[in-house]
Amino acid sequence: MMIDFEKPNELIARMEQKIFCPERPDCKGKLYTGIDLGTANIVVTVLDENKQPVAGALQEARVVKDGLVVDFIGAINIVRKLVQQVEEKLSRSLEEAAVAIPPGTRAEDTRAIVNVVQAVGLEVTNVVDEPTAAATVLGIKDGAVVDIGGGTTGISILRDGHVIYVADEPTGGTHFSLVLAGAYNIGFEEAERLKRDPDKYDQVFPLVIPVIEKVADIINTHIAGRDAGPIFLVGGTACLEGIEKVISRYTGLPTVKPYNPLLVTPLGIAMHC
Ligand code: ATP
Structure with a gap:
């Protein structure tokens, strides 16, 4: 798209x-x-x-x-x-x-x-x-703004510039880091650094795919039957390269993100x- x-x-x-x-x-x-x-x-x-x-x-x-x-x-x-x-x-x-x-x-x-x-x-x-603030920057009036932050994923559906539906679920970047910490038997802070290191991408991405799919599942639950339109990813966790492709594949919806979603x-x- x-x-x-x-x-x-x-x-x-x-x-x-x-x-x-x-x-x-x-x-x-x-x-x-x-x-x-x-x-x-x-x-x-x-x-x-x-x-x-x-x-x-x-x-x-x-x-x-x-x-x-x-x-x-x-x-x-x-x-x-x-x-x-x-x-x-x-x-x-x-x-x-x-x-x-x-x-x-x-x-x-x-x-x-x-x-x-x-x-x-x-x-x-x-x-x-928050979704209204994000939508102002992106210049959008319709679609689902999905904010994947540290602690939660927020889903907001916008129509004609108004937020018509919101939900906030407890899965965010912290969970990505916890998965890495468990898999590599390292502390949380080290896992945070690993997650954000572009040179370690191959050690990170395959392991966090199930967490991304969990986020996508949450999105599906909240936008099902609501004709939400495209998904716009914002929030620090959306910085992860390729996250938009997994979410798009899982939800079947066009999914895009801007430069530095954080x-x-x-x-x-x-x-x-
Ligand atoms: P919340 O929205 O839950 O209140 P927040 O607004 O503080 O949290 P953000 O600043 O949007 O959250 O995002 C923070 C999260 O983004 C952290 O989990 C951090 O590890 C993650 N993050 C930041 N940069 C990257 C990156 N390059 N790759 C992957 N994750 C990242």
Whole structure:
């Protein structure tokens, strides 16, 4: 299936460059900031007044679990550190930010996420749901956005730009790493590194195919009979080369992913600031 991701891919690549390169852009005018508190990563993204990526910061963290803040002080400390990093890069202070929640998050859990961001001195301008943020970046209005993150797989069906169905199931990148840790008798962190090492791909991919099929089975369960359309993969686990082919084969649906799917939702959150 031909889906033109040229523009989203350019934006994502620019965001990636801003996160991982320490340049100091000279940027005036309004800033749009997004803060993504994930199970595996916390990401701060900043766009300039033309909604172009201008700065960002990312840290792996275990302070949030599937939209639930499990270590409030730890979350505040990391967000504060990342915000300071970005402020130093920009030589400007951030005043406001949007945050995201997985669809179906309870009001009290949403409040905890907002509280973390307010605790570092930022005004929260918007709470956007993750699939809407992702769809904004991808420029799509219809289809199934499947977010394979650290702890869970989120399935959201969009129609005419509206999220009409959501589900979140507990299978994500953590399970891929656990399978590798068990198979090679190594620790979890080593398994994480192995999973992401392109040079070790042949040791990784065959072993995680059953987990990918489990994810595909979850997708099938939730989209059966819903005329969901194409599947758009986002989230860090979607970075795994070839995952889209296994999911497409298993579900029988066209399955595509953009460049660096891990950064799609964080970038989209800033667009909704
Ligand atoms: P959740 O959505 O469950 O709250 P999160 O938003 O923090 O979690 P992401 O940042 O989207 O999750 O993805 C993190 C997961 O992606 C981790 O399990 C990590 O190991 C995995 N991951 C990151 N890069 C790669 C890669 N190149 N190949 C395979 N997996 C990867």
